[in-house]
Amino acid sequence: MPSAPLPVRDGLNPTRLRLPADSDSATVLDHLLARFPDDHERLREKVAAAEVVDGSGTAITAETPYRAHSFVYLYRDPPTEPRVPFEIDILHRDEDLLVVDKPHFLASTPRGRHVVESALVRLRRDLELPDLTPVHRLDRVTAGVLVFTIRPQARRPYQELFAHRAVTKEYEAVAGFDANLPLPTTVRSRIVKPDGELRCVEVAGEPNAETRVELIEASGEVARYRLLPRTGKMHQLRVHLNSLGIPIIGDNFYPTLHDVAPEDYSSPLQLLARSLSFVDPLSGATRTFTSRRRLAAWT
Incomplete structure (x- = not known):
């Protein structure tokens, strides 16, 4: 392009x-x-x-x-958008990378009705970094570690890390608890998004999505889980936990789709991108970035 x-x-x-x-x-x-x-x-x-x-x-x-x-x-005139009432925390900044702790409900990049109210646009404006570019993305409803490059020269090496699956990702979720479910387990399935549909589905065929699910701790009918995805299909973690019968708390897509008002922030999806680790393609050093956020459903 x-x-x-x-x-x-x-x-x-x-x-x-x-x-x-x-x-x-x-x-x-x-x-x-x-x-x-x-x-x-x-x-x-x-x-x-x-x-x-x-x-x-x-x-x-x-x-x-x-x-x-x-x-x-x-330049198209940006739409007037209500401010998402949560702030972005900066975890790390150097000459090449900006790593942030994204809140729930804030889009990673401009898309659809969320243009100005996206992490990319907010950070470009607030930090005066016009060349800021996302290395990867998180769903708007998912919080946690999000990585950007600052210099155009650094974009390709870091983006290739994600393209080549050279990044170790750890997520955390609060979901239902089933004492009869053997854990840890690895879920492998084929996930597709049908044209015109909002939700993804699992279909027969060669698996294209893989997630390791580990139990951290349980309390009554809910539990906290560590999720280690090997792939990055759309809604993968949400689909896989739902397929195990333990849908993530606050998920309005799985197991059933229901509308939530755009400015309703009362029930965030209890999914957090806890950490990212990789060997830096420029320095050769091993780097790990960890979210400081906590999931509200786990007190």
């Missing part, structure tokens, strides 16, 4: 648009106005202010001819 000719602004990357071949627009502006009919006034303002550019960084004008398959870059 070509690099954007516009810098990060206010924590957000510019939007990149590819001009399709099936448009009958005469100019780039005509196409933008047809594509975003509710933003006519702001689009004209952005073009007049030279805030819309092509792939070389040249400003688009009202007369710039339409060229199929070319790219256009512009």
Whole structure:
């Protein structure tokens, strides 16, 4: 993917648009106005202010001819979002890495209705780090250790650690307790997300997801578990604990899907990315980062 000719602004990357071949627009502006009919006034303002550019960084004008398959870059106005009322704790910072303790309910990166209220945008703004980039991601409802690179030169080595599964991940969960369930155990299954569905399902076939589940301690009908995933499929830990009959407390997806109001923070998913360990690709040192958070359901 070509690099954007516009810098990060206010924590957000510019939007990149590819001009399709099936448009009958005469100019780039005509196409933008047809594509975003509710933003006519702001689009004209952005073009007049030279805030819309092509792939070389040249400003688009009202007369710039339409060229199929070319790219256009512009800043979209971020939506107004209620602030997620939890703070990000910094665990470590050096010239290459920023490691944070992400709270529940805060998205890792801009997505859907959570744009400004994401860990990436907050940190870019608060720490004035426009090149900050996530090395991996956590679900919005999962708390814990999240790693970013600070310098563009450091991105690839650290991202490859996760791509090559060279990172030891430890999670913690509070879930139901079944005294008859033999633990520790390793769950292996094939997890897929059907098109158009919110939830993932386990299906027959070669396993693509593996999690070791260990009991830390139990109290009555609930228990605290250590989860050691070897893979990173979507919702893997939630699906695997549910398949064992011990769904995670606060999970509104498994075993049954039920709506939770967007600003309802009363029942966080009791899942925490407790720690990450890896051999640093630049220094060769073994590094471990550990969350200081505690799961509220385990007092």
